[in-house]
Amino acid sequence: MNTASLSLLDSHVRPTARGLAPVSIYDPTIRRLITSLKSELARKNPIMIRLHAAARYPIKGDRAYRNDLEGHAVLLVGYDDERRSFAVMDPWNKEWGGDFGGFYWLSYKDFAMNNVNTSNGQASALTPINISARVKTQSNTRVLSVEVGMHNPRAIVMDRAVQRMTHVTLLAHMGTEIHTLSATGRWAVGESAKFNIVIPDSLSGEIETRLDVSARISGERPYPYEDNIGVTVVHKLSFGAARNRKAA
Structure with a gap:
């Protein structure tokens, strides 16, 4: 089984938005x-x-x-x-x-x-689509876990029942590899589309990872609408050297 120590650096990098999802x-x-x-x-x-x-x-x-x-x-x-x-x-x-x-x-x-x-x-x-990313292991497999959703403000949300994110496409540029994932649903404000990306064992050291998200949002205020917006965020993944362990 391949395992490695890993961490997510500079996780508070400000995203580059292509459109906003006002709440x-x-x-x-x-x-x-x-x-x-x-x-x-x-x-x-x-x-x-x-x-x-x-x-x-x-x-x-x-x-x-x-x-x-x-x-x-x-x-x-x-x-x-x-x-x-x-x-x-x-x-x-x-x-x-x-x-x-x-x-x-x-x-x-x-x-x-x-x-x-x-x-x-x-x-x-006025906020872009939110992207959160963290690294974890599942059954000794290295995984980048990504969540995508609309911003959830502190105050009462007026349109929680009618404002939705209905489709999400995620492109994860990890080293020289590009992973493309998509999901369809009806995510309200405060809910997230979730993606897991397996991190290749060949990656080690400090790797720049770019996450490109395209999301379709819809709502009814001030009139029925549907729009496609996007956001890009760059993280740095730091990996320890991969090593082999034999299961007992």
Whole structure:
């Protein structure tokens, strides 16, 4: 039987995303929602919210009322508890008028008043598909275990019953070898497609492993949709020298 010591290095490498899988969250208690949003931002996950537009973004004609109800989308990209504010990136061009646009601070108080969905405590976490990888042995066989799923936020997930990941393709580039695996199902937020890849005994030392994932996601908010997105993450696998052991 071939065995080897092995470990997974730099397992927190930031992935390269090709599309995002936004997850709508809510909490009717505004303080709890703010705590949840800060938790997501601390994990480097930006948050999309909608601000009432009429008072902040000059709009000519009768479109102002409709736009105020729909809101203007901005990204929360950080927070500062000393300021009691969120850091905002706003796509509004200041040349269009008004004082907002670009980077600014939005106080927690103003967030509570101006978020279009404050009554529901709603926001959207913008994250790529999650990939987790670990190494293990099964019956003295070296295995790379990979799990693929949508991000599961701390706050209540609005669309857990209808948002799904329905197909996953995984390409694992391990040394000079490429392993292709796929799976079909209906994985909700918080669930994962699971793959096991046998690691060849010929691999030893420190090996760079690239995991390319393509996933199909579907949902019903704000309208029925289906989309294909992808993500790539690179790990380094470190193997001890393989050795033969005889079973007793």
